[in-house]
Amino acid sequence: MGLDDDAREYHRQDPPGKIEISTTKPTNTQRDLSLAYSPGVAAPCSDIHDDLDLAYDYTAKGNLVGVISNGSAVLGLGDIGAQASKPVMEGKGVLFKRFADIDVFDIELDFDDPADVVTATKAMEPTFGGINLEDIKAPDCFEIEERLREEMSIPVFHDDQHGTAIIIGSGLVNAADIAGKELEDLSVTLSGAGASAIATAEFLVSLGVPRHGITMCDSTGIITTDRDVNEYKARFASDRPAGDLADAMAGADAFIGLSVGGIVSPEMVRSMADDPIIFAMANPEPEIDYYDAKEARDDTVIVGTGRSDFPNQVNNVLGFPFLFRGALDVRATEINEEMKVAAARALADLARQDVPDAVVKAYGDQPLQYGPEYILPKPVDPRVMFEVAPAVAEAAMDSGAARRSLDLDTYVEDLEARLGKSREMMRVVLNKAKTDPKRVVLAEGDDEKMIRAAYQIAEQGIALPVLIGDRDGIRRTRDDLGLDFDPEVVDPEADELDAYADRLYELRKRKGVTRREARELVRDGNYLGSVMVEVGDADAMLTGLMHHYPSALRPPLQVIGTAEDADYAAGVYMLTFRNQVIFVADATVNQDPGADELAEIGRHTGELARRFNVEPRAAFLSYSNFGSVDNAGTRKPRQAAEMLRKDVTVDFPVDGEMQADTAVVEDILEGTYDFAELEDPANVLIFPNLEAGNIGYKLLQRLGGADAIGPMLVGMDKPVHVLQRGDEVKDIVNLAGVAVVDAQERDA
Numbered sequence: 001m002g003l004d005d006d007a008r009e010y011h012r013q014d015p016p017g018k019i020e021i022s023t024t025k026p027t028n029t030q031r032d033l034s035l036a037y038s039p040g041v042a043a044p045c046s047d048i049h050d051d052l053d054l055a056y057d058y059t060a061k062g063n064l065v066g067v068i069s070n071g072s073a074v075l076g077l078g079d080i081g082a083q084a085s086k087p088v089m090e091g092k093g094v095l096f097k098r099f100a101d102i103d104v105f106d107i108e109l110d111f112d113d114p115a116d117v118v119t120a121t122k123a124m125e126p127t128f129g130g131i132n133l134e135d136i137k138a139p140d141c142f143e144i145e146e147r148l149r150e151e152m153s154i155p156v157f158h159d160d161q162h163g164t165a166i167i168i169g170s171g172l173v174n175a176a177d178i179a180g181k182e183l184e185d186l187s188v189t190l191s192g193a194g195a196s197a198i199a200t201a202e203f204l205v206s207l208g209v210p211r212h213g214i215t216m217c218d219s220t221g222i223i224t225t226d227r228d229v230n231e232y233k234a235r236f237a238s239d240r241p242a243g244d245l246a247d248a249m250a251g252a253d254a255f256i257g258l259s260v261g262g263i264v265s266p267e268m269v270r271s272m273a274d275d276p277i278i279f280a281m282a283n284p285e286p287e288i289d290y291y292d293a294k295e296a297r298d299d300t301v302i303v304g305t306g307r308s309d310f311p312n313q314v315n316n317v318l319g320f321p322f323l324f325r326g327a328l329d330v331r332a333t334e335i336n337e338e339m340k341v342a343a344a345r346a347l348a349d350l351a352r353q354d355v356p357d358a359v360v361k362a363y364g365d366q367p368l369q370y371g372p373e374y375i376l377p378k379p380v381d382p383r384v385m386f387e388v389a390p391a392v393a394e395a396a397m398d399s400g401a402a403r404r405s406l407d408l409d410t411y412v413e414d415l416e417a418r419l420g421k422s423r424e425m426m427r428v429v430l431n432k433a434k435t436d437p438k439r440v441v442l443a444e445g446d447d448e449k450m451i452r453a454a455y456q457i458a459e460q461g462i463a464l465p466v467l468i469g470d471r472d473g474i475r476r477t478r479d480d481l482g483l484d485f486d487p488e489v490v491d492p493e494a495d496e497l498d499a500y501a502d503r504l505y506e507l508r509k510r511k512g513v514t515r516r517e518a519r520e521l522v523r524d525g526n527y528l529g530s531v532m533v534e535v536g537d538a539d540a541m542l543t544g545l546m547h548h549y550p551s552a553l554r555p556p557l558q559v560i561g562t563a564e565d566a567d568y569a570a571g572v573y574m575l576t577f578r579n580q581v582i583f584v585a586d587a588t589v590n591q592d593p594g595a596d597e598l599a600e601i602g603r604h605t606g607e608l609a610r611r612f613n614v615e616p617r618a619a620f621l622s623y624s625n626f627g628s629v630d631n632a633g634t635r636k637p638r639q640a641a642e643m644l645r646k647d648v649t650v651d652f653p654v655d656g657e658m659q660a661d662t663a664v665v666e667d668i669l670e671g672t673y674d675f676a677e678l679e680d681p682a683n684v685l686i687f688p689n690l691e692a693g694n695i696g697y698k699l700l701q702r703l704g705g706a707d708a709i710g711p712m713l714v715g716m717d718k719p720v721h722v723l724q725r726g727d728e729v730k731d732i733v734n735l736a737g738v739a740v741v742d743a744q745e746r747d748a
Helices: 003-012 030-036 042-050 052-058 083-100 114-122 140-151 159-179 195-207 245-249 266-270 290-294 320-329 337-351 357-362 383-399 408-418 421-435 448-459 471-481 498-511 515-521 525-535 549-559 595-611 632-646 660-664 666-671 690-702 729-747
Strands: 064-069 103-108 130-133 156-158 188-191 214-218 254-257 277-280 302-305 439-442 464-468 488-490 540-543 570-576 581-585 618-621 654-658 684-686 707-714 720-722
Touching: 042 052, 064 083, 064 114, 083 103, 083 320, 083 383, 114 140, 130 140, 130 159, 130 320, 140 156, 140 159, 140 195, 156 159, 156 320, 159 195, 159 254, 159 277, 159 302, 159 320, 159 337, 188 195, 188 245, 195 214, 195 337, 214 245, 245 266, 266 290, 277 290, 290 302, 320 337, 320 383, 320 408, 337 383, 357 729, 383 408, 408 421, 421 570, 421 707, 421 729, 439 448, 439 525, 439 729, 448 464, 448 471, 448 729, 464 525, 471 488, 498 515, 498 525, 498 549, 525 540, 525 549, 540 549, 540 729, 549 720, 570 595, 570 690, 581 595, 581 690, 595 618, 595 632, 595 684, 595 707, 595 729, 618 632, 618 660, 632 654, 654 660, 660 666, 660 684, 690 707, 707 720, 707 729, 720 729
Parallel strands: 064 103, 064 130, 130 156, 188 214, 188 254, 254 277, 277 302, 439 464, 439 540, 464 488, 540 720, 581 684, 618 654, 618 684
Antiparallel strands: 570 581, 570 707
16 A cells, blocks of 8 residues: 555554543542542532633643634645644644644634634633644634734744744854854845745744845745735845846845745756755655755755655754744733744754764664764654743743743643653662762763763763773764763773772782783773772762673672672662552562562662652562462562561561552552551562562553563662663663662762
8 A cells, every 4th residue: 555545555554643641640540530520510610610720630621722724724635624624623633632732623614714813812811821723724824813913812832833933043053153144234135025935034033044035935936025916925025136036046145935946956056155045844745856066066064854755854843843832831912023033043042962862773873973964853753842841931931921920941841741751760860970070980981972971971971971081083083973061081001900800909909810910801891880880989880881781790790899788689670650659679670589588679779769759569479479379489479578568677568479460559558468567559569589570560660551670680789880782862861860869878
């Protein structure tokens, strides 16, 4: 089947369409229903009647956007009518939800008269926190938006106009920077004079491009002051001779196409100023092919299109979800020019930052680094929300459009929580780390990921990173990546390491290591890092990115060893679900632990949970429930639970042996086993052996949809964490934060 047939099948699969309504409160009991509807609902209704603003507290209004269209200008399809536009509007709702956790009702209005659209939309103000106008033809869209903005006290935003303008403006900010040009000096030729083109031209003026520097062309050529055009085109009528698009492009610094495909030739590109900027936005065929534009001349040509198969896609999804997110969260009365400029500037700044590994992987592992082929962030980059929404919220507060104020630092944390519990949990740890950063040695400091992680760790103030590796090579990689920092480096081949070799010899001389072997071993990053931590020249260590887990763990176990109150180390994963956090052990170290080991693993895992502000409730897992099966295998976790309950240093509830569903399902735990020590479901799960632990956490991660953080090593005498091969930069940064908090608590 072709793409069209695939799309038809995608939409008609049961249930038809792409959206549904789901409840956010319990509706399982009669009491739940009486609270949700009659008679309980009367109380909030009465409160809202007395104070209309309470609708934001009692209802979904504050997170609900109306996507409104009459289907008169659907992208690529034209005037297809309200009913036929519904799949597009549902899709818009999907994007709002996917990228910014905003709920949407799509409303298709069967009206041709702009006055009717205005009347119907205005009447829905009590329902929505904001209005997104979509696919309405020009010039009707101008009239509709202007009237609604005047008559409604919630944000009204026509994305076809302003969403396009914001992303083009953001891209132009960076393109001009890369080309060494100033916005206030730019000469811009704009092909197209519809809604998006007019809005883009106005927005470029807001960014600093002079109005007289913009030459706008429609299908008959340059719009000049001599021509009779509508009031919207007249804003950009040029006091210059009449001519066609080729005349307008001659000598221009930038071309922005919002018109039709194939109308720009390589010769026209060659007529432009040095290092020209080409944004050919017509879809599916751009005004000029990406490669034709790049190859038209020998200097740098920065090209953007609306297509995802070329670099520099100008995509509205980078803007509207996050613009509305910030506007809704401050209960803005409008989306004004200051908020739009803030969004564009925030996007431009983000493109200049290091790109997360997950984003690079999503785009085929192609290098993504600020430059001519990367001037805008990618839509799947989760950082877009954390950069754009706070910038918009701040601009709304500063400009007087906000009805409530937010603490921006707290707001960023709230936004992170929207994207998953793991971000919320890690923010707790990273904030703790920033209060007292520690020295963290990165044993595999030559690796590009380690260098990028070191930059982020230092930039965010999480820790003081120390890289082990070739000093010159690390600096070259840093410069190639465009990272502006000067990391501390210990070079095993160039630096004096005699003191570390002597210490390693003292520690291992009765373990078969000679002095000569100690001098050789200390050149190994894992041994060197371990000794640095052991002697106190570093507070914590990360390794394992380039080694198998056992070989990476061996040096720190030999040099640092386990803590005074520990005989065993263990690997713990924190698994985060939408509203739940579970710690799983042991998943990486002990193959077949005995009862003593299991008890110790349980104690250390509970202590780890508290570093994340989670009060532990530990369950020792088995295929037996409290003696229902009695053999050596089931007695081991049962004995471990008994030992931990008798441990006077343990002040959290512990029970077992029990099956996994007994441990985590409240009805089973309370209904069948009301004698259990756990009053609530367990959040610390101790598996009977490594095989079970590893299988269990991976099933929960892959099938249960959990995010996994770890493995975090517990039981060591000093903070050491062993990464998994292939971990991403964010994993390194997260574990560095965990290591710093561990070091802080040991110093307390």
